[in-house]
């Protein structure tokens with residue numbers, strides 16, 4: 001992360017600590033409640049520049065016998081970390097994601113995820129995610145990601161037609 005960082009300022013309209021984060025797309029694989037095969041993560045604003053979520057580790061998420069698949073864990077991190085830029089305003093997309101798998105994560109447990117903005121420089125937002133199984137002093141995974149702010153309307157303009165909810169996006173209807 002660069003040494004020279006911008007000041008972080010909470011967006012006046014973002015969720016307050018404890019409040020749900022506003023969904024960005026109802027069919028998002030990570031947080032969309034209407035995604036047919038998604039993680040259905042419910043996210044809440046945490047203290048400071050953080051977002052928290054809990055995810056039951058279900059059988060369909062299995063990779064090795066009895067434990068979570070690494071790609072599922074990475075997706076969960078991506079989405080929770082990807083929500084943190086909304087605390088300061090702009091939409092942002094992942095350009096870099098690095099995950100440290102520290103302990104096996106068993107099926108049947110509840111994974112507690114917390115993501116936080118570490119810093120911002122220009123369009124780049126540096127984030128960290130941590131996961132545990134109920135004891136925050138014993139993390140089971142940690143992630144670092146860089147998200148780059150975008151003009152969402154322009155960024156998705158070419159692709160929105162392919163969305164399952166293309167009509168609503170094009171009509172500019174809110175997704176909540």
Ligand SMILES: CCCCCCCCCCCCCC(=O)SCCNC(=O)CCNC(=O)[C@H](O)C(C)(C)COP(=O)(O)OP(=O)(O)OC[C@H]1O[C@@H](n2cnc3c(N)ncnc32)[C@H](O)[C@@H]1OP(=O)(O)O
Pocket residue numbers: 024030078079082083091092093094095096122123124146148150152
């Ligand atoms: C409708 C509402 C939608 C809301 C959606 C948001 C919620 C999402 C929720 C979460 C959903 C889950 C999340 C998802 O699944 S997001 C889905 C996965 N991500 C993507 O699809 C992103 C694909 N990438 C791109 O489209 C372009 O790269 C973008 C547009 C992002 C930047 O291309 P652009 O041409 O515009 O800009 P630039 O290339 O000058 O780069 C800008 C700066 O960034 C730096 N940089 C670039 N790459 C890297 C890198 N790998 N490591 C380190 N740094 C990197 C670069 O050096 C530069 O720095 P600087 O020179 O300025 O210092």
